[in-house]
Each structure stands twice: as C-alpha cells, then as structure tokens.
Amino acid sequence: MSELPAKKADKRNLITEAAVEVFAEKGFRQARVSDIARKAGVADGTIYLYFKNKEDILLSIFEEKMDILLEGLAVELDGVDDPADRIRRFARFHYQQVRTNRAAAEVLQVELRLSHKFLKEYRPEKLWEYLGVFATIVREGQDRGHFRKDRDPFVVMWGFFGALDELAMQWVLSKKNDRFSLEVAADQVADIFIKGLEAT
Amino acid sequence: MSELPAKKADKRNLITEAAVEVFAEKGFRQARVSDIARKAGVADGTIYLYFKNKEDILLSIFEEKMDILLEGLAVELDGVDDPADRIRRFARFHYQQVRTNRAAAEVLQVELRLSHKFLKEYRPEKLWEYLGVFATIVREGQDRGHFRKDRDPFVVMWGFFGALDELAMQWVLSKKNDRFSLEVAADQVADIFIKGLEAT
Amino acid sequence: MSELPAKKADKRNLITEAAVEVFAEKGFRQARVSDIARKAGVADGTIYLYFKNKEDILLSIFEEKMDILLEGLAVELDGVDDPADRIRRFARFHYQQVRTNRAAAEVLQVELRLSHKFLKEYRPEKLWEYLGVFATIVREGQDRGHFRKDRDPFVVMWGFFGALDELAMQWVLSKKNDRFSLEVAADQVADIFIKGLEAT
Amino acid sequence: MSELPAKKADKRNLITEAAVEVFAEKGFRQARVSDIARKAGVADGTIYLYFKNKEDILLSIFEEKMDILLEGLAVELDGVDDPADRIRRFARFHYQQVRTNRAAAEVLQVELRLSHKFLKEYRPEKLWEYLGVFATIVREGQDRGHFRKDRDPFVVMWGFFGALDELAMQWVLSKKNDRFSLEVAADQVADIFIKGLEAT
C-alpha cells in the first residue's frame, strides 16, 4: 500500500541518478536513452512513464538539484549577518556542492548551460532564485553602508556567478583536479568581490 | 589574375560568415550544413572543398576569430603601462568585440563550450593565449608591487574571464540588450578585480 | 509463449529473404536498404535490429545459405563410395541448388564476388569447407588408386569449382535458361574431371 | 603536326594505364576518378575528353586488353595443328598474360566480372571471340575424330574458361602467389580437359 508511492519515487530516482551519471560521462547529446535505462535497470519505455522526453530528464535533474541547493544555501547562510561573511559562505557552499556532487555539478555546469534550448527557451527560475540570494546580499550590504552604492547588484551578481562557475568548470574539466584547490578559489573569488564592493 | 586567390579566399569567407550566422541563430547541432550552404550561396558539396566537416567549420571560426581578437588586443594594450589600466582596457576591448561581432560572440561563447567537453581532444590554445595576456598583467602587477602577491594569477584569470563571459552571455541572450550596458559592466568588473587585487 | 522466439526468427528470415530477392534483382550496390525494408514489410530501422549494416545482410545470407548447402551436400554424398560417383553427385547437387534457389544462387555467385572487401578481407570459410569436400574426394581417390597421383587436389578443386561456377553464372544470366541444361552441364563437367583424374 | 595525334593517343594511354593500376589497387567502386587523374598527371576534367564516364574507362580497358589478347593468341596458336596441343597452348598463353600483366588481369577478372551492369547489360563480344577460339578448337577436334562427339563445345568452353579463370583469380588474390604455380595449373587444367575430351 504505502509501498507503492515509495517504489514509484524509487524508480524515478533510479532513473534520475542513472541519467546524472550518463550525462556527466557522455554529455547530453551523446547519451542515449537506452544507456540511462540500462544503468537504471529499467526498460527504455519505462523512462517515458516518469519523464516526458530526454530533455525533460535533464531539466528535472536541474530542478531537483537546485531545490537541494536552495535548501542547503538557506541553512548555510542562516545566522550569518555580515554581508562580507555571507558572500564568503556563499562561495564556499557552492564549491562544497561541486566537490560533493561532482557528476551532478558536471551536468549542471557543462550540459545545462550548453543546451541551446535551455539557454534560449527555458527560464531557469531556480537558478535566478539561487543567484537572487547573492543579489540580495549585495543590496543589503549597500543599504547598510557596507558596500558602495555605485555597484549594480545585477551586474555584480552575474559577474560573481560567472567567476565561480568558470572556475568550477575548469576544476571539473581538469582530470586530476590538482591544478588548484576549490577552497582557495572560493576564498579568492569571494575576497576579490568583497574588496571590490567595499565602501571605503 | 590576382583575382583568383582573392576569389578563393572570398568563397571561404562567404561560407565562414554564413556559418557564423547560422550557428548563432540555431546552434551548432541544429544548424544543417545545407542551411549554411544556402546562406552562403554555394552548393552543399562546395563547403567540403574548404572544410573537412561540419565541426571543422566551427573550429575554423574559433581559430580565425581568436586570431583577430589577439591582434586587436595587442593593439589595444600597446603603450598602456599601468596594470590597472591594462585590466580596464582588456575588459572594454572584450566587450567592444562582443558588441561589434555579436553573432561571432554568440557562437564563441555558447557553441564552443559545447565542444569543451565533447571535443575533449581539441585544445583551445588561442583562448589560453588570450587569457594568458590577462594572467601576465596580474603577474607583472604583482612583481611591480601594485597587486597583492597572495592572489593566484591562474585563479584570478579564470574568475575574471568567467565574470566577463557570463555577463556577455547574459547580454547576448537578452533580446533587447537594454537590461544593462556592456560598457558599465566592463568598468564594474574591471574595477572589482582591480580593487580585489590592489596591494593596500 | 514459444511463439515469441519464433516470431523473432521469422522477422529476421523475412528480411533475409527480401534481401535475397532485392540483391538478386538490383545488385548489392544498387539495392537500397529501404527497398529491402519495404519488401520485407518492416521499417528501415528494424533491419538494424537484426543486422549490423547492409554488408552484414549480404554476409549473413552467404553464411546461412552455405550452412544449408553444406548440410545438403553431406546428405547427398552419404553412402556413396566410389570417388567418381561422388564427383558426379557433387556436381548434380550443386546445380540442383542453383536451380531451386535461383535468386540465392545469383546473389552468391554474382554479388558476393562484387564485394572487393569480401574478396580481399572476408575469409569465406564456409566456401572453403564446401570445396574442401571436393578436394577430399580427390585425395581419397588418389589414395585408393582410382586417381592419378600427379594431380594437385588444390588445383583440381579450384578448377572444378570455377568450371561449375562459370556455367552456373552463364545459366543464371541467360534469361530463358534454355541455351543449355544444367543437368547436361553437370554431367559433362563431372565426366571431364573424372576422365582427367583417372589413373590409366 | 603528326605529333598531335601521337600526343592525343599518349594522353589517352596515360589515363588508361593509370586507371588499370588504380582499379587493380582499389577496385572499381572504390577508385575515384580524381585518383586516376592524379596518377595520370592530368586534370579530372581531362578524362572526360577521352572517356564518356568512369565505366567507359573500365570497358575501354577491357576492349583494348582483349584486342591485345586476341592478337597474341592468334600468334601463339599459329602453326600448331594438333587440337590437344592447341588447348595446351591456349591455357599457357592465358596464364602468361595473367603473369605478365598482373594489374590488367586483376581488373579484368575481379572488377569486370563483378560489374553488375557489365554482367547484365554489356555484351562482352571480345570475350566471346576469345573463348570462341577455344570452342572452335573443340569443334575441329571433334570433326577430325580426336575428341568425343558427345561433348557440347559450348559447355566445355565455359567450363574450361571458368576453371582457368578461377585459378587465375586465386593466384591473383593470394598475396605471395606461391601457393601454386600458374604453369602447373595451366598444364593440369589443359590436361584434364584434353583427357576429358579425347575419343577412346
């Protein structure tokens, strides 16, 4: 009885996790639906009971992972008051996730951004929500006199995200990941932006 | 006469320019070789007299555009001595190019990254050369005492490029391009990184 | 039930038989995969569930038909002791098959040789096995004193096969098949080789 | 003046000889017209001043080589009276040519026979003329009482040709040509057919 919904969720998760791995390994276009099915231990057709199509799998992964990310971020920032500290926490949290869920990170960063459809049609609301947290930090810092008022929070937000993201991508793409440490990168990026924002 | 080599180069350029537009409009995967041929006003097969295959067109665009970029960057930075000024010039130059060659920028930023992972074999030397100019600016600024020595030029370089790139992409993707000005973005990003680098 | 494997085999046979007809009619190069699919009553893609590619269809036909031929030959020669009689049986059996499975014979004789790849890379083991039966007859005839020992079984084998094959091809190519009778041809070829082999 | 026709013939021969080599090496279908042009040292288009199309090159090679063959055969048989001797001479001459003009032989035997169009539409008159010489030998032998009258010269002719041809093909296909000697094969095939024809 109560097992059925659980099983259903299980199978959906099974497919999602398999898809993350396959997408990370081969890339979205190269990944075949049957690859995902095989890795998930289900039939090809079964996938279409849980997802509309191949792209829907990718977008679902995005939504689900972003939900987790948003929850975690809220916890991470909870109780931290100083805007500069909040920025440092944001950067560290971001890279913590990249390190912990490397396959998912690879899919999100490499695949999702590269989906032309994603970039041109899909509205990544969850991503904006995530980044919006940063923009809010900036705005509050400005309101409270910590940050210069002549910085456009919107521009700073995309710049900050771009910096984090590019470094994450380079880290992910480098086979050995020893060219630099994510922790160092997080601190340096956070520090640069904090210095760049600070009211003198 | 001397017209023949010119005509030959013309045809290649014709195809390249057509490809830039088609790739920018539809994306690499969605672009059909026959779309490019039609827009260039040549037969499908003619393309294969100048390019090995569809992917070769994309990579050729990358190489050619990066060459132009590298030359232009050298001119832009020529005679500018102060590291902070050089960083400002770099950012402005980058966005000047994005604004002037919007289609090419779109292809470079959106499509080429498609290859990043999938064309695992391709080494974007020209991109590294371009970014290397920035890393050198940082390193020289450190040597001359302008910049803090505890910043990793490599990390700063990728962060700076990511910030510029993300903002360029957002500008390119926003249909009306009036959410923010590229010039403002260039100055703010440059300023943030300069402040973040400056020795106190 | 037990129907499923049968149905699967059926579909493969359906494709094979359709391919035999199409190859015989148009030749391997001219035959389009979609022709075969249409004649078999399946979709183009279905063919690729059973065969690796177009060439694989041709080679599979070869393998399958040769298996049938080898089995039939064993039955035909069973209990026949005299080497000369065995040679006669061999020739008659060969032409029996050509007459009964004209399309298949046409494919085997005309098309298979067409494939340069086939001739230069594919090792037609089954054909050698088939011809090896003849070489063995010759060798045994020599051992038992029926045949001259100065004939090279290998040379005689290829000569015999060439003679049979050329006559079969001429018969197949002649539209009405009334220029000569396969039976007469079989007997004359067999008789010539027997006389040519006999110890005096 | 008289140089022009010579040059013209030269260029045509240049192309023919290049084609023989390319066809022998790659096979007719795999051979590209530009390969032939390159090897002949002419432009692609030039070939079409001398030949109607690619197939015309192949057929021209066939016609030309067969003319040479027919002339040589006449010389070889000149003054040889005994039918059995004439058959021996025929076989030896045939293999002499195969050995001497291996590339041409490969083209004639492998490619020409394999052209579906050739086999089904082209009437190889010259080949029939060549084989007709053999049929005439048989018929004369029968008339003069040397050969059994119950052999069908037509059937024997194709059988003899098939035997010779198959052995030649095996010799041509075997890389090192040391599995058997063409001379031995010629004698054995001739001897077998002579024995098989002889009136007792």
Added chain:
DNA sequence: GATGAATGAGGCTTCATTCAT
C-alpha cells in the same frame, strides 16, 4: 585541348519515442 572549382543528388544509419502486449 586542358583545367579544376563547383555542383548536388543520393543513401546509410541512428536513436528518441511509441504502443501492443
């Protein structure tokens, strides 16, 4: 005659998706 750049028809194969069981 000679060139060779340009043409463009043509086909094998893949793989996301469906649907009868």
Added chain:
DNA sequence: TATGAATGAAGCCTCATTCAT
C-alpha cells in the same frame, strides 16, 4: 505499471560529372 521491439524522420558527406575560363 512495465516492457522492448518496432518505428521512421532526419542529415552529413561523397564523388562522378560539368562548364566557365
């Protein structure tokens, strides 16, 4: 729900041939 055999649209590329020079 689950299956997986079947579908069939879609597109890159080759290369024989042409024709303006």
